Amino acid sequence: MLLTSIALADALLGWLTAHAGDALVRGSARKTLGDAQQRAFRHVIDSAIGEAVHTVANELPERRRKELAKQLRKSRAQLTGDPADYLELSHMVQAFLDSPAGVQLLSGFDVDGARLSDALTFWITDGVARDALAGGALAPLATHSQFSGLFDLSEQTLTTLGSLTGRVEETLEIVRALAERIDHTGQPSPAMAFTALVAERTRLFTGRRQLLARIDAALADPGFPSGYLLVTGEPGIGKTALVAHLVSSRGYVHHFNSRSEGITSTTAFTSMVCAQLAARYGLPQPPQGEERLGSAALSRMLALAAAQARADAPVVILLDALDEAEQPPSGGNRLYLPAVLPTHTYVIATSRELSDDFLTVSSLRRFHLSDDAPENLSDITEYVNGRLDTSADLAGRVATAGLTRDAFVTDMVACSQGNFLYVVHVLADLCDTDSDRAALINPAALPVGLRDYYRTHWRVMKDRWPAVLADKYETALRCLAVMREPVPVGAWVDFTPGDVDAQVARHVVREWRQFLNRRQSLHNNEPRYAVYHSTFVDFLRDEGPGLEPYERHVYQVERSMLLRLLRDTRS
Known part of the structure; x- marks a missing residue:
């Protein structure tokens, strides 16, 4: 973790002191906390209510959970006050839920008031901590002398609420966000942020001609003046490679979510896309911190960019792995994507198929990458043949195993089960010139499917x-x-x-x-x-x-x- 660097830790603490100080201690809290803080605090409260209801009322039908959350949001002012009252949060929440108004609100819902109070305290405190340590509008709270004590109280609620493992946003992301604010020198431009990923995924990109043609036809369709194009498919089928190819060949505005790399937040998406739109269309950057407040900043930037767009030169945003983006606690689209896009504006998003309604928009066209579709299997065949043409080591391994080229290609396509990632991994093993690693895969007895490949690799490696x-x-x-x-x-x-x-x-x-x-x-x-x-x-x-x-x-x-x-x- 970056906190292992003492110098960086000192820099972070210095930044917090310089920019936030002891504002709440030295002066009037209500003078310190203005409109931006009020909006940020309301956003934290609304999110926390959704999380708390999900935590303690998961047995209720979804309709009832939404109704309870709605009632709590209506009572936000009595429930939590404003940011200036934050340090009295736990007392305010419990007092309201114990009051006649709180008892009346909870009547009809099979929810324990004490557990709901604990959950609200935990999620509100957690939300404020994330905002504050990320340099958001609530940063002054992080330096108040009582804050860590309140965070300790939030920590204690874990015992009564059960396992909430992994739900607090990783400190890594907080540290990275602060580090970027400390020193912008040496930072990559937004257009360069995903350069390594794009280069890696496009290096051996193959096929997808029919899908690309369908996407282009949708962008040129007068009957589809704006909207979303959603490309779905199983993990490993090549969705990220498709997006990387479009970035490389078309230069579209883009953002890649990645659960394994911690790029899943609405803030990361909004700030990246807004920065690219500003650079491309000569637009003013959103005010600092505005990207944290949902879709407002993005919608405003899209409207400004769309004013310069034409039917033959639309605004196109590529969004990879929408399924890996964080879910809004109170419903709505992931990453708070707007339901309606301006004219000549499109979002091309990829996702694995999900059962939840993660994208509710007014105009949507779907494209599915099916693992057993003839065009997908044809693309895999083309990819394997291309690798055989360019790798003498691979061709040699196949010949040594007593296989003809056609027989090996046929086996590879069948065993891949239509998954490109399987083919990438297996061919990489077969091309490896290390004598020990070459024994991982036998060209004449290929594992069947990606999971079987992982299991085979795992077993061989553990034996070694x-x-x-x-x-x-x-x-x-x-x-x-x-x-x-x-x-x-x-x-x-x-x-x-x-x-x-x-x-x-x-x-x-x-x-x-x-x-x-x-x-x-x-x-x-x-x-x-x-x-x-x-x-x-x-x-x-x-x-x-x-x-x-x-x-x-x-x-x-x-x-x-x-x-x-x-x-x-x-x-």
Whole structure:
């Protein structure tokens, strides 16, 4: 984690002191907290109400949960006051729920008032902490002498509320956001933010001609003057590669969500897209902090950009992995995407198929990448043939196994079950010139499907681990899988239990390199690592001990660091 850098930690504390100080202690809270803070606080309260109702009333029908949340939001003023009253939050929440008005509100709902009070206190405190430490409008609260005590109270509610593991936004993201505010020098431009990912995913891009033609036809259709184009498909079928190809070939405004890299928040999406729109269309940047307040900033920027658009030159935004973006607690579209887009404005989004209604908009066209569709299998065939043409090592392995080219291609396509990620991984193993790693896959006996490939790879690799180190290697890899942010080796070790050291972590990097993304730090040249694809995380979740014990451990380390930062800031 970045907090392992003492210099950066000092810089963060200095930034908080310089920009927030002891404003609430030195002067009138109501003078310090103006309109922006009021809006930010209302946003935190509304989100917290949705989370609290979900936490304590999950057995109620959805309609009743929504009704309870609606009633609580109507009583927001009596329930929580305003930011100036925040330090009395726990007393205010409990007092209101115990009052005649609160009892009347809860009548008819099978909800325990005490647990609801605990849940509201937890989620409101958590929301304020995230906003404050991210340099948002509520930053002055983070320096108040009583804040860490209130956060400790929120921590205690975990006992009564059960497991909320992983729901607090990772301290990593908070630190990164603050670091970017401290020093903008050396930061990549928005257009360059995903350069490495785009280059990686487009390097061997193949096919998709029919889908691209259908997308182009929709963008040119007079009967479809604006709206959303949603491309769905199973994980690993190539949705991210498609978006990367469109970025590379068309230069569209873009954003890539990634659960494994911690890029899932509405703020990250809105700030990235607004910055690209501003640069492309010569628009003023949104005021600092406005991107945190839902879709208002994005809608305003889209309207300004659309004023310059034409039917033959529309505004197009690419949005990858919408399913991996955070869900709004009170319903609505993920990333608070607007229901209606201006004329000549389009969002092309990708997602795995989901059962929830995660995109409710006025104009939508769907395109599905089916794993058994002839055009998908044809694209995979073209990809395998292309790799055989360009890799003498691969062709040699196939010939040594006694297979003809046609027989190998046929087997690969059949065993892939239409999944591009399977083909990428298997061919990478077969092309590996390392004699030990080449034994991972037998060209004449391919695993069937991505899950079977992971299982085969996992079994062979574990057999190769020295018995005395096997537990350490597995612990290190599983901990990395639950970190939702690329981390340097030092931070990775800090978050890992037991006696895992840097040498073990580096060995895991060498042995599992194809399953890991490598990113360079923006602040130094130190490499950071994250799991390459969510399908591998899903496999580890179902295999052996799963990931829950490691999630709990990482979560507790993160909370301890966050509390320590708050206490250090206070002192």
